[in-house]
Amino acid sequence: xxxxxxxxxxxxxxxxxxxxxxxxxxxxxxxxxxxxxxxxxxxxxxxxxxxxxxxxxxxxxxxxxxxxxxxxxxxxxxxxxxxxxxxxxxxxxxxxxxxxxxxxxxxxxxxxxxxxxxxxxxxxxxxxxxxxxxxxxxxxxxxxxxxxxxxxxxxxxxxxxxxxxxxxxxxxxxxxxxxxxxxxxxxxxxxxxxxxxxxxxxxxxxxxxxxxxxxxxxxxxxxxxxxxxxxxxxxxxxxxxxxxxxxxxxxxxxxxxxxxxxxxxxxxxxxxxxxxxxxxx
Amino acid sequence: xxxxxxxxxxxxxxxxxxxxxxxxxxxxxxxxxxxxxxxxxxxxxxxxxxxxxxxxxxxxxxxxxxxxxxxxxxxxxxxxxxxxxxxxxxxxxxxxxxxxxxxxxxxxxxxxxxxxxxxxxxxxxxxxxxxxxxxxxxxxxxxxxxxxxxxxxxxxxxxxxxxxxxxxxxxxxxxxxxxxxxxxxxxxxxxxxxxxxxxxxxxxxxxxxxxxxxxxxxxxxxxxxxxxxxxxxxxxxxxxxxxxxxxxxxxxxxxxxxxxxxx
Ligand code: SF4
Ligand code: SF4
Ligand code: FES
Ligand code: FES
Numbered sequence: 001x002x003x004x005x006x007x008x009x010x011x012x013x014x015x016x017x018x019x020x021x022x023x024x025x026x027x028x029x030x031x032x033x034x035x036x037x038x039x040x041x042x043x044x045x046x047x048x049x050x051x052x053x054x055x056x057x058x059x060x061x062x063x064x065x066x067x068x069x070x071x072x073x074x075x076x077x078x079x080x081x082x083x084x085x086x087x088x089x090x091x092x093x094x095x096x097x098x099x100x101x102x103x104x105x106x107x108x109x110x111x112x113x114x115x116x117x118x119x120x121x122x123x124x125x126x127x128x129x130x131x132x133x134x135x136x137x138x139x140x141x142x143x144x145x146x147x148x149x150x151x152x153x154x155x156x157x158x159x160x161x162x163x164x165x166x167x168x169x170x171x172x173x174x175x176x177x178x179x180x181x182x183x184x185x186x187x188x189x190x191x192x193x194x195x196x197x198x199x200x201x202x203x204x205x206x207x208x209x210x211x212x213x214x215x216x217x218x219x220x221x222x223x224x225x226x227x228x229x230x231x232x233x234x235x236x237x238x239x240x241x242x243x244x245x246x247x248x249x250x251x252x253x254x255x256x257x258x259x260x261x262x263x264x265x266x267x268x269x270x271x272x273x274x275x276x277x278x279x280x281x
Numbered sequence: 282x283x284x285x286x287x288x289x290x291x292x293x294x295x296x297x298x299x300x301x302x303x304x305x306x307x308x309x310x311x312x313x314x315x316x317x318x319x320x321x322x323x324x325x326x327x328x329x330x331x332x333x334x335x336x337x338x339x340x341x342x343x344x345x346x347x348x349x350x351x352x353x354x355x356x357x358x359x360x361x362x363x364x365x366x367x368x369x370x371x372x373x374x375x376x377x378x379x380x381x382x383x384x385x386x387x388x389x390x391x392x393x394x395x396x397x398x399x400x401x402x403x404x405x406x407x408x409x410x411x412x413x414x415x416x417x418x419x420x421x422x423x424x425x426x427x428x429x430x431x432x433x434x435x436x437x438x439x440x441x442x443x444x445x446x447x448x449x450x451x452x453x454x455x456x457x458x459x460x461x462x463x464x465x466x467x468x469x470x471x472x473x474x475x476x477x478x479x480x481x482x483x484x485x486x487x488x489x490x491x492x493x494x495x496x497x498x499x500x501x502x503x504x505x506x507x508x509x510x511x512x513x514x515x516x517x518x519x520x521x522x523x524x525x526x527x528x529x530x531x532x533x534x535x536x537x538x539x540x541x542x543x544x
Contacts, residue, residue, distance in 0.1 A: 023442065030298060039365075135484065140492075148444065150483060163509075230464075
């Protein structure tokens with residue numbers, strides 16, 4: 001975020017000179033003298049994206065670092081699952097919570113996975129390159145940087161490893177699905193009950209699956225890398241299905257971001273005693 | 282109903298120029314190119330404009346209309362209000378020749394750098410047989426009319442002249458993807474996509490897709506799949522180890538040398 005504010009101020013100063021030497025006013029091109037001639041409100045989309053992603057990052061950082069109010073039987077916050085450190089509150093442990101040397105918030109042991117997954121996601125790359133890095137802020141609007149090397153060097157070349165974040169994300173999805181199943185119990189651990197938290201956890205798990213399965217790396221893995229679909233009918237079917245989901249990847253990216261926040265915030269409200277669970281049966 | 286529209290048109294050449302004001306009559310059903318032609322016929326007989334089909338199929342009339350890359354022949358006047366001032370400039374990424382005409386030879390140089398389609402040596406031209414599902418992905422890319430608006434809008438070259446030597450732009454990354462997915466092609470172009478065509482410059486910001494008049498999903502269906510295929514070969518440690526143990530069924534060859542853009 002600091003970077004982004006820095007960018008914006010750089011933008012104002014750097015724009016004129018960058019344009020004159022290397023960009024749209026480079027020698028030989030039509031000398032037009034405006035960074036863009038667009039008359040529509042091109043800045044709204046990057047601004048909204050900037051605000052929404054910033055809000056999400058701030059909220060997530062607060063929840064992840066706080067180390068508190070993440071479990072209310074039978075619900076566990078998405079940021080804290082699987083809860084792996086011995087400091088996890090009773091009932092929230094996962095596989096015996098074996099990690100004893102970890103002294104900070106247990107969320108930090110797992111939250112880097114969704115962070116890496118979303119940071120290297122092809123959609124979020126578009127989102128942050130446009131709204132945080134202004135590269136470009138919108139189409140046919142000159143970017144403020146004098147130099148641009150893209151994703152060819154460290155650290156951005158690591159975005160090419162998105163698939164590994166995707167695989168880890170799948171493991172997490174399985175665990176979060178299990179959490180949603182566990183949520184069909186009541187506060188005393190008896191099965192066959194449902195509350196508002198059950199709905200939030202279930203919907204969240206479903207949306208995370210849709211986000212993950214619509215991933216471009218998933219599309220490549222299930223069939224995209226094949227040249228002869230005709231020899232692999234099953235993978236062709238899977239690729240066709242994933243392609244359908246993939247065309248809505250941006251939508252699932254945003255919906256799942258919202259469901260994560262809602263599901264977590266509800267657990268926070270319950271665990272901190274601010275509300276009591278709305279139970280259906 | 283006819284009305285008089287306010288137009289601003291960039292006029293000049295590579296030594297300089299500026300935006301000039303015109304008032305031009307507009308009739309119902311007309312497109313921007315009609316108005317430019319009326320300007321030529323009535324007020325500016327020496328106005329340079331490139332066009333050919335007036336049907337959105339030849340890709341000649343690319344320009345920027347109110348700052349957005351558009352085909353002038355496919356931009357209806359009815360999409361503007363009657364009191365709106367409409368600004369027309371040449372594409373801003375390529376050198377200008379005169380008025381609305383630019384020199385797009387950058388694109389031809391990059392096209393020549395893409396290693397050509399290479400069917401198996403023992404297959405005679407009349408014997409090509411392919412299943413429809415194997416070719417349909419690349420058929421989307423064949424809709425391209427070579428208007429070069431995608432390469433014009435791509436910030437990697439639009440905002441950085443110096444990247445023109447190392448980056449070929451979305452049009453030709455798409456061409457490489459097309460050949461990489463081709464069921465009868467035998468050449469592996471993934472290395473040249475990185476080294477000669479600069480696929481790593483693309484940061485998936487999708488402006489090429491936004492401007493394509495053929496609505497080709499350039500980023501989602503060509504560039505990202507290409508990046509993933511390159512990751513299979515170049516960046517994925519597990520995949521590269523696994524491929525050592527697998528017989529390469531397609532027996533893909535390394536890409537041959539091609540003419541390189543003048544640097
Ligand atoms: S998606 Fe990539 S190739 Fe297309 S305009 Fe953006 S940076 Fe250029
Ligand atoms: S891909 Fe689309 S925008 Fe690019 S040259 Fe072809 S038709 Fe034009
Ligand atoms: S999660 Fe967005 S592309 Fe993989
Ligand atoms: S004149 Fe042919 S595309 Fe416009």
